[in-house]
Amino acid sequence: TVAGGVRTFRLTAQEGTTELLPGVETPTWGFDGPNLGPTLRAERGEKVAVEVTNDLDVTTSVHWHGMHLPAAMDGGPHQPVAPGDTWRPAWTIDQPAATLWYHPHPHGETEEHVYRGLAGLFLLDDDASRAADLPQEYGVDDVPVVVQDKVLDDDGRLVLKDDGGEPGTLGGTVVTNGVAGAYQEVTTERVRLRLLNGSTARTYSLGLADREMDLVATDGGLLDAPVRLDHVRLAPGERAEVVVALEPGETTRLRSSEADLGGVAAPFAMGGNDAFDVLELRAADELAPSPEPSWGPSTHAAEDALHEDDATVTRTFDLDERTINGERMDAGRIDEVATVGSTEVWEVRNTIPMPHSFHVHDVQFRVLTVDGQAPPPELAGPKDTVYLEPRRTYRLLMRFDDYTDDVLPYMYHCHMLLHEDEGMMGQLLVV
Ligand code: C2O
Ligand code: CU
Ligand code: CU
DSSP states (O other): OEETTEEEEEEEEEEEEEEEETTEEEEEEEESSSSBOOOEEEETTOEEEEEEEEOSSSOBOOEEETOOOOGGGSOSTTSOBOTTOEEOOEEEOOSOSEEEEEEOOOTTTHHHHHHTTOOEEEEEEOHHHHHSBSOOOBTTTEEEEEEEEEOBOTTSOBOOOOSOOTTSOOOSEEEETTBTTOEEEEEESEEEEEEEEOOSSOOEEEEESSSOEEEEEETTEEEEEEEEESOEEEOTTOEEEEEEEOOTTOEEEEEEOOOOOSSOSSGGGGTTTOOEEEEEEEEEEEEEOOOOOBOOOOTTHHHHOOOGGGEEEEEEEEEOSSOBTTBOOOTTOOOEEEOTTOEEEEEEEEOSSSOEEEEESSOOBEEEEETTBOOOGGGSSOBSEEEEOTTOEEEEEEEOOSOOOSSOOEEEEESSHHHHHTTOEEEEEEO
8 A cells, every 4th residue: 555655565474274285285374375475566766664463473574685775674683573563664665676575584593484485575666677678567477486395294284304404405396486386377478487586495497498588687686688598597585587488379387407506515415406397388379469678778777886996895705514704693793894885895705515595685786706707697687695606706796875773784694594594694784
């Protein structure tokens, strides 16, 4: 609802049951329903307010992943919502159009809360995205694809592996938007898929069974131009928007095929050999025309742009099995302090033969280099989360704008949620 110029959303975290598999009732958690949550949507420049109510019997929180906003509104471990309570964050949308998402972030419990079903998309629009030649009718030719993997026991209950083994829980059942065997009826020549890896541990390699696709956006918004490719690798927390062309009457499939995990010690143990169907696309016998994806330069491109020459600070982050710079998360310790408005380079080194998925709150960064080389196309747009191949160094360019807080930090952490919960997270104050 929009009242007094503020777009207001209400989200209630609750328990329920869902047929993840046909005919099997699985106890799940969701926002405003038994599983996942509604897709929220707002415009650049709009004021938004959310009423987050917790009807669970455990403390949770709701974090706006990818959103530029004050630390007090961020929904991380410093904004817990106790059972029965309501939390009311509000902020102004001030970033380019993008596919963001929201999920709980309670300290040490994020993996379980996301795994049980608490997650939803938060789409942002702006003038540039509306003017772009892109499919944009939600649910018709602009389709959410939230990909998660689950382990179900004989009674249909979700099982979360708790032996601490790498990389966390890898499920043999892949659900898309909360159902196994998902399909989409397509009525247009092109369809835009908003891909979110909402899994806790698994990295996917998503592509069509029999054709290429156009990558049009990464985590934080549109690329400079579409890039044709046959698959995109997404680690937990990462998003991509792709456009797929179809012929009348045909059927094709979005699949996750064997993921190139990049020099991982035991790829099979990390799910690297697994393959899944993610979404079947069924084209109608007659398809309405869709334009070839294209767009002009964004009116905001200059103000949002990051320039390496402006960087005045370089920080180094070494990740091993469970620590960042040798430390585990301590809510009482501030790890880094940044100055508002300054441009920084973060050199993030994965020092072990296992992968991570590095995420920074509040910002969209640019990947400058991977081991000194220019990044591949799927890392060339705005990002807030990046898969870290083993033993590689990623140089990230970012700027902490607008908001300061002397007390409340932003988080940066591994988005493989077992790693995050076991302490692979640090705290950054912006002053
Ligand atoms: Cu998507 Cu700190 O999280
Ligand atoms: Cu986040
Ligand atoms: Cu990790």
